[in-house]
Amino acid sequence: MEKEISREEAKERIEKLKKLIEKYRYSRHVLDKELVPIEVEDSLKKELFDLEQKFPEFITPDSPTQRVGGKVLEKFEKTKHPVPxxxxxxxxxxxxxxxxxxxxxxxxxxxxxxxxxxxxxxxxxxxxxxxxxxxxxxxxxxxxxxxxxxxxxxxxxxxxxxxxxxxxxxxxxxxxxxxxxxxxxxxxxxxxxxxxxxxxxxxxxxxxxxxxxxxxxxxxxxxxxxxxxxxxxxxxxxxxxxxxxxxxxxxxxxxxxxxxxxxxxxxxxxxxxxxxxxxxxxxxxxxxxxxxxxxxxxxxxxxxxxxxxxxxxxxxxxxxxxxxxxxxxxxxxxxxxxxxxFPLKQATTILKDVRFQVGRTGAVTPVAILEPVEVGGVTITRATLHNEDMIKKLGVKIGDTVVIGRAGDVIPEVVGALPELRTGKEREIQFPRECPVCGSKLEKPQGEVIWRCVNPKCPAKERRYFYHFVKAFDILGLGPKIIDRLLDEGLIEDPADLFTLKEGDLLPLERFAEKSAKNLVNAIQSRKEISLARFIYALGIR
The missing domain is CATH 3.30.470.30 (DNA ligase/mRNA capping enzyme)
Incomplete structure (x- = not known):
């Protein structure tokens, strides 16, 4: 028959158990020394848990039993850092x-x-x-x-x-x-x-x-x-x-x-x-x-x-x-x-094409369209070429075998070409002098490397058509803010590009973890087929 324990005895035992378990935890995780087998630690935790269930008034926030047990949250609350x-x-x-x-x-x-x-x-x-x-x-x-x-x-x-x-x-x-x-x-x-x-x-x-x-x-x-x-x-x-x-x-x-x-x-x-x-x-x-x-x-x-x-x-x-x-x-x-x-994690692939995307500020950025390649554990199909000067510096051509790296192990970029593998069918990259969206003349201020569209009514800046198209497809989780980020990063140029996105293309974007990237890609793929009436509406045909 199990001996009954008094309230004071329980309090004393709980405190001793907490201190001993903490001593073992500190030694195992901080000093990298195992004082007792993990089974012994688990047994002590079980005793502590049972005592706290009998005497819940002695449960404290620092008890080892309080590590797991929090309720499932609906969302995370924001908290301000004491110092940025x-x-x-x-x-x-x-x-x-x-x-x-x-x-x-x-x-x-x-x-x-x-x-x-x-x-x-x-x-x-x-x-x-x-x-x-x-x-x-x-x-x-x-x-x-x-x-x-x-x-x-x-x-x-x-x-x-x-x-x-x-x-x-x-x-x-x-x-x-x-x-x-x-x-x-x-x-x-x-x-x-x-x-x-x-x-x-x-x-x-x-x-x-x-x-x-x-x-x-x-x-x-x-x-x-x-x-x-x-x-x-x-x-x-x-x-x-x-x-x-x-x-x-x-x-x-x-x-x-x-x-x-x-x-x-x-x-x-x-x-x-x-x-x-x-x-x-x-x-x-x-x-x-x-x-x-x-x-x-x-x-x-x-x-x-x-x-x-x-x-x-x-x-x-x-x-x-x-x-x-x-x-x-x-x-x-x-x-x-x-x-x-450390040096970029790198891989080689074929540069299939170069598209020029226009950001909200009018900046024209060349984006490399690639044969899918895995770099650092994620699949990449697009990479930045930064600007015209960088294209010249790298000496890359359409059709080249190129080296792709992830800057900081995150952002995909073309870091070089392998001209030794050329067949003679490669094509020079022609940087446009007119906006690829509205046809206005591009300008490059003196001392800058970025060509810009200065037309304030350029559709690429307004983006209303894009928002309308995506709204018509009713893609869960894809709103104007995410569309703007995809366009600004050169991941998409027109609505059809959405359906070619891979998880690895989204991971470099701020606040896109692996799960959220996967969810968005799945949501887009689930809307590949819609009714003809909705598709016509998406195209803006009256």
């Missing part, structure tokens, strides 16, 4: 990095330039997130969104074991920082506590777990995921937290927004580790100059397969926080940090 959540500009070569250093040096004094050093870390290929803790308890988790407002995905993030629901005790944090030689920071935290802590990091999935999730998908007869990044991003944005919980996600913290006495970005990484977050500290490096940055990046370019997760480059940040703040922001990116990307 910026993105990074990219560099792809050592010359790009030298140019970056030259630009930021012009904004600094001679003494500041002389003391410039850098902190380098792997650039994780996942979804950026923000975590807010109040009095040590995890309260809000959000996506980047537009940088000012993100989506509140707290319940989903709670399901990820590497995210602490409660920060470590101040005594433990202080002790770890003192061991690291950071006594001033330890004293600051001891004196001021941890009232509110804002942390940023990346939701990722290891390569091993990515394969396991896809294996589970195959067993269930469901489509597999193209790449780890899409899986991570799509999982965080599930309205049902239980689905997120099944996706085996991980989170690595890399940025501390709250001031806790730190003077450098390197110190922020030490604080994050001491607070109880999983970090990439063992893969990061303090670099005294740009040459050491190049060596660090080249090392990971050659050894990226040794990492447990996908990376698409390295992040290089000015280490001194005062100098970093002084450099400020340009656009939506900090001047003092840059993504030093």
């Amino acid at each position: 959540m910026l993105s990074l500009n990219d560099a792809f070569s050592e010359k790009d990095m030298e140019d970056w250093l030259e630009r930021i040096s012009k904004l600094l004094t001679k003494e500041e330039v002389e003391k410039l050093d850098f902190f380098c870390e792997p650039k994780l290929d996942g979804l950026a997130i923000e975590l807010i803790y109040k009095d040590g308890i995890f309260k809000i988790g959000a996506t980047r969104g537009d940088g000012i407002y993100g989506e509140n995905v707290t319940e989903n993030l709670k399901t990820i074991e590497s995210i602490p629901l409660r920060l470590r005790d101040i005594e433990e944090v202080v002790a770890d920082l003192e061991k690291e030689g950071e006594k001033e920071i330890a004293e600051y935290i001891k004196k001021n506590g941890l009232k509110e802590v804002v942390v940023r990091g990346e939701a990722v999935i290891t390569k091993k777990n990515f394969e396991l999730v896809n294996e589970e998908q195959r067993k269930l007869g469901l489509p597999t995921f193209a790449n780890p990044r899409n899986l991570a991003a799509g999982s965080i944005r599930q309205l049902d937290p239980k689905i997120t919980a099944k996706r085996r996600l991980d989170v690595n913290a890399y940025d501390l927004i709250t001031y806790l006495g730190q003077k450098t970005h390197e110190q922020e990484h030490k604080i994050l580790h001491a607070l109880g977050f999983k970090t990439n500290n063992k893969y990061c490096k303090h670099c005294k100059n740009l040459q050491e940055v190049f060596e660090y990046r080249n090392y990971w370019l050659k050894n990226r397969e040794k990492l447990p997760y996908e990376i698409d480059g390295t992040v290089v940040q000015v280490n001194d926080n005062k100098i970093f703040e002084k450099l400020g922001v340009v656009g939506k990116a900090p001047r003092g940090a840059i993504a030093f990307k």
Whole structure:
């Protein structure tokens, strides 16, 4: 017969179980040390769950049992970031990095330039997130969104074991920082506590777990995921937290927004580790100059397969926080940090044709029409050729075998041609001097590379006919805003192009995750056949 437990005994047992389970979680996910088999941890969690069911008054937000159990949401609420959540500009070569250093040096004094050093870390290929803790308890988790407002995905993030629901005790944090030689920071935290802590990091999935999730998908007869990044991003944005919980996600913290006495970005990484977050500290490096940055990046370019997760480059940040703040922001990116990307993922295909699309501002952009090709896990049928100068620089012709890359592993572009494979049937690309939509003369202001249609009544600008056509087809999820984005990106030129779109063509667009891209493509394909009367109406025939 099971012994009855008193209320006070239950309270004491629950607290001890929570502390012990957290100790095992921290060791397993942060220190990468397994103190007990996972079965032991699961057994303790089961005991804790049963006790909390008997004594629900002792359930707290930081209990391990509260990771999964959130209700299915109808939609995500918006939440404002305490500090804008910026993105990074990219560099792809050592010359790009030298140019970056030259630009930021012009904004600094001679003494500041002389003391410039850098902190380098792997650039994780996942979804950026923000975590807010109040009095040590995890309260809000959000996506980047537009940088000012993100989506509140707290319940989903709670399901990820590497995210602490409660920060470590101040005594433990202080002790770890003192061991690291950071006594001033330890004293600051001891004196001021941890009232509110804002942390940023990346939701990722290891390569091993990515394969396991896809294996589970195959067993269930469901489509597999193209790449780890899409899986991570799509999982965080599930309205049902239980689905997120099944996706085996991980989170690595890399940025501390709250001031806790730190003077450098390197110190922020030490604080994050001491607070109880999983970090990439063992893969990061303090670099005294740009040459050491190049060596660090080249090392990971050659050894990226040794990492447990996908990376698409390295992040290089000015280490001194005062100098970093002084450099400020340009656009939506900090001047003092840059993504030093690996070379583009590339593949070859045939350039079948070039179409010229007119954007809302009148800018005429050449778009390469390609034989479908898979690049970095997605199928590409169109790619940008940027402008007339770029066409000349690349030396590409219609009919060429071309090299396609995805800038930043996302945006498809033609990066070169293979003239050795020409047959003599290739054709020069003729850039129009008249608007391909309205026939008006194109203009190119002096000093610019973009040809523009200046006719204010150009149908490409008004787009009313396009909206009418799509509305007549009644395609679910395809409204004017998405049509505008498809036209601006050169993915479509006329309504018929909609029916040739692939998922990979949509993924580079902002806010298009793998699932939303697939849903839109399926919705379009489902409307390939409509009644004759509706089709005539779509054409505008009276």
